[in-house]
Structure formats: C-alpha cells, structure tokens
Amino acid sequence: MHISFLLHNGYAIGGTVRTTYNLARSLAEHHDVEVVSVFRTRDRPVFDPGPGVKLRHLVDTRGVRSAEALGTEHTLPARVFPEADGKYPMYSALTDRLIGDHLAGIEADVVIGTRPGLNTHIARQTRRGPVRLGQEHLTLATHSRRLKLVLRSVYPRLDALTTVTEADAADYRRLLRLPGVRIDAVPNSVPDPGVTPADGNSKWVVAAGRLAPAKRYDLLIRAFAKVVAERPDWRLRIYGAGQERPGLRALIDELGLYNHVFLMGPIHPIEPEWAKGSIAAVTSSLESFGMTIVEAMRCGLPVVATDCPHGPAEIVRPGVDGRLVPMGDEDAVAGALLGLINDDELRHRMGRAALADSARFDPAHIGARYESLLRDLVGKGSRGLHRTRASLLSGAYAVKDALTGAGPETFQGGRTA
Amino acid sequence: MSGSTAETVTPGATDTAHAPLPTAAGEKNRHNAGESVPPQSAQRGPAVDCTADSAGGLTFDLRLSAAEAQGGDVGLLLRRRPGPSAETEEVRLPLTPVQEAEPGTLRAALPSTVRLTEGRWNVFLVLAGRPPRRLAPGVNDLRSLVDRVPHESRSWMGVRIPYATKHGNLSVRAWMRWPHAEAGALRVHDGGLRLSGRLYGAEVSPRARLEAWPRRGEQEPVVVEAAAEGPDQREFTAELPYPPLTGCRLWDLWLRPEKDAEAVRVARILDDVPDKKRIFTYPEHAVEPRTGPEAATEPPYATARPYYTLNNDLAVRVDRTE
Numbered sequence: 001m002h003i004s005f006l007l008h009n010g011y012a013i014g015g016t017v018r019t020t021y022n023l024a025r026s027l028a029e030h031h032d033v034e035v036v037s038v039f040r041t042r043d044r045p046v047f048d049p050g051p052g053v054k055l056r057h058l059v060d061t062r063g064v065r066s067a068e069a070l071g072t073e074h075t076l077p078a079r080v081f082p083e084a085d086g087k088y089p090m091y092s093a094l095t096d097r098l099i100g101d102h103l104a105g106i107e108a109d110v111v112i113g114t115r116p117g118l119n120t121h122i123a124r125q126t127r128r129g130p131v132r133l134g135q136e137h138l139t140l141a142t143h144s145r146r147l148k149l150v151l152r153s154v155y156p157r158l159d160a161l162t163t164v165t166e167a168d169a170a171d172y173r174r175l176l177r178l179p180g181v182r183i184d185a186v187p188n189s190v191p192d193p194g195v196t197p198a199d200g201n202s203k204w205v206v207a208a209g210r211l212a213p214a215k216r217y218d219l220l221i222r223a224f225a226k227v228v229a230e231r232p233d234w235r236l237r238i239y240g241a242g243q244e245r246p247g248l249r250a251l252i253d254e255l256g257l258y259n260h261v262f263l264m265g266p267i268h269p270i271e272p273e274w275a276k277g278s279i280a281a282v283t284s285s286l287e288s289f290g291m292t293i294v295e296a297m298r299c300g301l302p303v304v305a306t307d308c309p310h311g312p313a314e315i316v317r318p319g320v321d322g323r324l325v326p327m328g329d330e331d332a333v334a335g336a337l338l339g340l341i342n343d344d345e346l347r348h349r350m351g352r353a354a355l356a357d358s359a360r361f362d363p364a365h366i367g368a369r370y371e372s373l374l375r376d377l378v379g380k381g382s383r384g385l386h387r388t389r390a391s392l393l394s395g396a397y398a399v400k401d402a403l404t405g406a407g408p409e410t411f412q413g414g415r416t417a
Numbered sequence: 418m419s420g421s422t423a424e425t426v427t428p429g430a431t432d433t434a435h436a437p438l439p440t441a442a443g444e445k446n447r448h449n450a451g452e453s454v455p456p457q458s459a460q461r462g463p464a465v466d467c468t469a470d471s472a473g474g475l476t477f478d479l480r481l482s483a484a485e486a487q488g489g490d491v492g493l494l495l496r497r498r499p500g501p502s503a504e505t506e507e508v509r510l511p512l513t514p515v516q517e518a519e520p521g522t523l524r525a526a527l528p529s530t531v532r533l534t535e536g537r538w539n540v541f542l543v544l545a546g547r548p549p550r551r552l553a554p555g556v557n558d559l560r561s562l563v564d565r566v567p568h569e570s571r572s573w574m575g576v577r578i579p580y581a582t583k584h585g586n587l588s589v590r591a592w593m594r595w596p597h598a599e600a601g602a603l604r605v606h607d608g609g610l611r612l613s614g615r616l617y618g619a620e621v622s623p624r625a626r627l628e629a630w631p632r633r634g635e636q637e638p639v640v641v642e643a644a645a646e647g648p649d650q651r652e653f654t655a656e657l658p659y660p661p662l663t664g665c666r667l668w669d670l671w672l673r674p675e676k677d678a679e680a681v682r683v684a685r686i687l688d689d690v691p692d693k694k695r696i697f698t699y700p701e702h703a704v705e706p707r708t709g710p711e712a713a714t715e716p717p718y719a720t721a722r723p724y725y726t727l728n729n730d731l732a733v734r735v736d737r738t739e
Contacts, residue, residue, distance in 0.1 A: 012441070067438060198560075202560070275558070
C-alpha cells in the first residue's frame with residue numbers, strides 16, 4: 001500500500017510527531033510511506049522519521065519573521081482548517097490551498113490525518129479513491145463544544161477514525177454517532193527503549209512529563225512527604241519543564257522535602273532516567289493516553305498511577321504490573337508507593353511483569369494492528385455510497401444544529417466573509 | 418504594502434493576519450514534555466552513547482559509516498576547556514570496532530585510572546586527514562553513578578559525568594579530589610544550617626572543623642565543630658550559624674578533618690547530576706533566629722541560603738534585605 005500521513009509540523013518536538021514516526025517507520029517495512037508536514041521549522045527533523053519514510057513539507061517557515069513574508073495569501077484566514085482547532089492561528093488561505101492541492105492530487109491508497117484540523121481537510125478535500133483515516137491523539141472529552149460540532153459535521157466523510165484509548169472510542173461512538181465510519185482504538189506505540197531495564201534495587205521513584213496542572217505533581221509531592229516519613233531512604237525525581245515549576249519548588253521547600261524530592265528539569269532522551277528508578281509515579285488528573293506509563297514500563301518499572309480518564313486503566317494491570325489509585329487521593333498514592341517500597345520481592349516481580357506486559361505497545365505490534373485495519377478499509381471499496389450518505393448526514397446535522405441554536409457560525413464551513 | 422492588503426481582510430480575521438508562525442524558537446517557550454530541544458549543527462559528528470562504571474570509568478560508543486570506520490587512525494579527542502591561565506590539555510582515546518555490535522560500531526574507553534584534570538572536557542571525533550568534529554550526546558547510561566560509593570583503595574578519586582552542553586554537544590565534567598568531603602543532607606532553619614556529609618580518604622578526628630571562608634575580602638573564616646559520626650569515623654555533621662556570616666555575601670565551605678591537616682572543599686559530586694545548582698536548592702531563612710512577638714511582623718535584616726556553585730562545591734549566600 002501507499003500510505004500518506006498529514007502532520008502539522010514534522011520538524012517539531014511533540015508526542016504526536018514521535019508517535020507518527022514510530023508508526024510510519026513500522027509501516028515502511030512493508031509499504032510505501034510518506035509523511036507530509038504542513039510546516040517546516042528546522043533544517044532537519046528532531047525525531048528521526050525512520051529509514052524508508054519520505055518526509056516533505058508544504059510551507060517552509062525557516063527564517064521567516066512574519067506572516068507577510070510568505071505572501072499575502074498567508075495573511076488571509078483559513079476557511080477549510082477549522083477555527084476551533086487550537087492551531088488555527090498558524091493556518092491560512094495559503095495552507096488551505098496547498099493542503100487542498102496536495103489532497104486533490106494524492107496518489108496514496110490511504111491518507112491519514114493526525115489532528116482534528118487536518119482530519120477536516122482530509123474529509124473535505126481528498127480526491128475520490130483513497131481511504132480517509134483520521135487519528136485522534138487527544139480526546140473528544142477535552143475538545144471544545146465548537147470543535148465537536150465541526151467534527152460531527154465533517155467526520156461522516158471519513159472512512160475510519162482511530163483513538164488511542166477504548167474509552168475515547170466509546171465516547172466517539174456514543175456522542176458523535178458517525179454511521180459508516182469505523183471507529184477503532186489503537187494505542188500509541190513505544191519502541192524498545194534501548195537501555196538495560198531497571199534492576200529494581202535503587203531507592204528512587206521517578207516521574208516525568210510537562211510540569212502542568214493536569215499532571216498533579218503537587219499531589220505526588222504531598223504523597224511523597226508521607227513516604228519519606230516512613231522511608232527516609234527513598235527519594236523522588238521529577239523530570240520536565242513547565243509553568244508549575246515555581247509552585248512545585250515552593251511546595252517542596254514548604255514541606256521540608258528538599259533532601260528528598262528533586263525537580264530535574266527537561267531531559268532528552270528520558271529512557272536512561274527511568275532506568276535509574278525502581279518505581280514510576282503518574283498522578284495525573286487527565287491523560288489522553290498515558291505515554292509515560294508505557295515508557296516507564298518498557299524500562300522495567302512498575303507504575304503507581306491514578307485511575308484518571310482516559311489511559312491508565314487500559315495500560316496498567318493492577319496488582320500485576322502496577323497499582324491504580326483513585327484520583328486526587330494522596331494517601332492512596334503514598335500507600336501504593338509504600339506497598340512497593342516495603343516489599344522488595346513484589347517490586348521486582350511487578351517490574352518484570354511491566355517489562356513483559358508493555359511489549360504489546362511495541363511499534364511492530366501497533367504497526368500490525370494498523371496494517372490490518374488499513375487492509376480491511378482498502379479492501380472494502382464501497383466508499384462512494386457511504387460518502388454520499390455522509391454528505392446528506394452532514395447537511396442534516398447542520399439543519400438540526402441551526403434549529404437547536406448551535407448556529408452555523410460555529411461551523412468553520414459556514415463562515416462567510 | 419502587504420500591510421495595506423491585510424487591512425482589507427474581514428473583521429475577526431485581523432488578529433490572524435499577523436498569525437504566529439510555527440517556529441523552532443517559539444516551540445521551546447510554549448511547552449516541552451520533559452524534553453530539552455537538541456539544537457542542530459551540520460558540522461557535528463554522530464551521537465555517542467556513554468556508559469559509566471561505578472569506579473569512574475567511561476565508555477563511548479558510536480557508529481560511523483563503513484568508509485569512515487575503516488579509515489584507520491580513528492579516535493576520540495578530549496580537550497579541556499582552557500581555564501583562566503589559558504592552559505589546556507588533551508587526552509586521545511583510540512576507537513576500536515565492537516565485535517558483537519552492528520558493523521561500524523566503535524568504542525573508546527576512558528579507564529578510571531586515567532587522570533582527567535578538574536574541569537570541562539569537550540569531546541571530538543578525529544578521523545585521519547579531517548579536522549576534529551564535536552559529537553552529539555546519545556544515550557547516557559549513568560545509573561552506576563547514582564548514589565555512588567567510591568573505592569578507597571586509591572590515592573585519588575576521579576569523577577566524570579558526560580553531559581549535553583547548551584549548544585547540544587557532548588562534554589565531560591571531571592573532578593579529581595582526595596580526600597573528598599561529600600555533602601549529604603542539609604537542614605536549614607532561621608539562624609543557621611546543619612550539614613551532614615561523608616569524608617573519603619581520611620578520618621574525621623575529634624578536632625575536625627567546618628570552616629566558612631569568605632569568597633572575597635579579608636574577613637576571618639567562621640569555624641565550627643564538625644562531629645564525627647558512624648562506626649568508621651567518616652561521617653560528619655556540623656551546625657553552621659548564619660549570624661557570623663553577615664559581613665560578607667558569599668562563603669565557601671571547607672572541612673578540616675584534623676587540627677593541622679589541609680582543609681577539604683565540601684562538594685557534592687558522587688552522583689550522575691553534572692550541574693547541581695538548579696536542582697539541589699534550599700530555602701532561604703532569616704540570619705537571626707526570630708523569637709517573640711516581633712517575629713511575625715518584622716522582616717529579617719538579612720537572609721541566607723546554602724547553594725551549590727557551578728563546580729558543585731557547597732557555599733552559603735547572605736543577602737541583606739534593606
């Protein structure tokens with residue numbers, strides 16, 4: 001098959017870029033794979049797309065200081081790319097045209113979008129023929145109402161939609177009702193970390209991620225105060241940068257934990273840092289997948305995670321390769337950590353189980369799941385009929401939304417100058 | 418001229434007319450998920466994976482194309498960044514093929530027995546007939562350095578921690594000390610700090626002292642008792658009061674293990690963290706312990722906090738608040 005990905009910026013750092021390359025690299029072992037990056041901000045991509053993956057761009061912004069420098073067309077607002085997608089300010093009449101031209105002439109058997117705005121382009125502008133697959137790397141629950149309305153009107157014109165969790169797939173099936181659109185959950189892949197797994201003997205708990213409110217590192221630090229009270233020989237490292245750093249620093253000092261809890265700053269690659277720990281902690285209030293849980297498990301660490309929407313419960317097997325605790329409950333976090341700290345045998349066993357269980361996220365497995373999905377879709381060949389129905393459905397939703405007061409102005413497609 | 422075109426755009430679109438362009442620089446500020454941005458340079462050589470052993474040795478693994486790898490005289494060059502005296506030094510390590518690895522994989526070893534002068538050492542790839550090239554950091558496996566306990570069999574101790582410079586190049590931070598006073602837990606409070614640590618290469622005698630020396634100026638050092646602890650007389654604790662430190666802003670901490678022995682700089686180097694300054698930080702406290710009713714209302718006239726210098730040596734900083 002010829003598979004073409006459409007990505008916002010393949011030259012940037014980010015979870016979607018990394019995940020897309022993992023998948024592209026794996027599919028490229030048996031298929032012709034290209035990644036089309038709407039923007040190009042660097043000479044070379046930060047993450048390696050992999051051998052055999054062709055990377056090209058549509059708009060080159062290297063050394064460009066202002067929108068005008070790319071021509072008047074780039075100063076005009078986008079009309080196809082939906083305003084409700086957070087990346088809207090970077091898109092324009094220029095990107096509308098270039099992406100549209102790309103999709104109208106695309107030679108691929110399958111075209112895969114990697115964010116709502118680009119899935120919208122694919123749904124509306126791909127020529128007849130190729131399979132249209134939209135990927136959702138975030139979650140329906142975290143999208144704005146405006147974006148949900150856009151997606152409900154354009155996603156019927158996709159052939160399939162993939163989410164990274166079963167929970168999110170269920171939300172799409174239940175809330176958006178996209179008849180004829182196959183909705184599958186396929187988790188993100190995490191490659192073999194390339195480091196020797198942790199031996200479980202160090203007395204370190206490790207956490208990693210953006211220092212953002214949703215990660216709830218404040219909860220982890222408070223829980224760790226209770227750990228230290230019982231086991232002062234154990235310490236905690238938190239990797240990452242972000243707006244919460246000053247507040248977390250103040251909390252560590254206020255609790256007198258400056259000999260036990262360390263804000264390590266951002267680091268790349270993270271894998272060797274996981275391997276220095278014996279337990280991973282993920283105390284988020286919200287995850288779209290839970291990539292760090294899988295990363296830590298692939299390095300042989302059992303994970304103490306909060307049972308937050310949407311990812312952890314689909315990754316961790318409680319009592320086998322980690323612990324799931326209720327959200328926002330610092331006593332539960334401390335208790336779960338101490339359970340693993342105080343039982344060396346249990347910690348080692350769960351670490352080994354984490355290593356074995358996380359192999360299911362290997363790009364080879366995830367690539368094979370995608371491959372089977374794509375083969376099914378390409379083999380179907382009844383897309384003409386489905387799409388005719390889909391356009392009718394979009395129209396019906398628009399009428400219904402107009403009647404219920406959602407209003408056409410909330411639809412990007414309904415915007416007229 | 419394009420500005421006037423932009424003004425004719427429909428209302429609501431004006432804020433997007435000067436749309437933020439996706440840039441590599443903008444991305445750094447927005448957020449990064451626990452990852453630093455590796456800067457790029459076309460002149461840089463391949464990425465090097467470094468593995469540390471608990472004795473202080475390092476191995477460097479890298480992959481070259483078959484043509485480069487077979488070029489004969491292939492090696493790594495470690496060059497110390499010149500200090501104030503502009504002196505520099507070089508250490509050359511041969512790169513040899515790794516048998517069990519993929520073709521083109523080469524390894525260089527920096528044994529723990531090779532002395533590296535204290536400082537920052539830049540790492541270069543040297544191929545015959547080509548100018549040396551800086552190398553990119555790959556995967557650094559430094560787990561054996563975490564909570565390191567050095568061997569006491571030698572007459573010196575080397576610490577080497579590979580790290581990525583802010584320009585994205587591989588360098589090695591080196592220390593060479595003996596005896597060595599490793600700082601452990603610090604407890605800070607209004608009026609002073611309590612330091613615990615461990616001395617390597619000497620015993621902490623009953624006459625051991627912790628000494629705070631002013632970084633600049635003529636002022637006398639502030640000297641307090643350092644109590645020996647532990648079964649082997651290597652652990653020490655000392656209580657350093659802040660009030661005698663107000664005459665000077667920066668104070669360096671030394672341990673004098675015996676009355677007439679050389680003083681030993683107190684530092685924290687026995688782990689995998691090359692730069693402690695931003696990671697090991699401590700709250701500031703009032704220089705004078707405050708009691709009584711005025712404690713809650715009167716701001717302290719000066720505050721103090723311990724910190725690690727760029728060399729990971731322990732120091733105290735005093736700030737007057739007026």
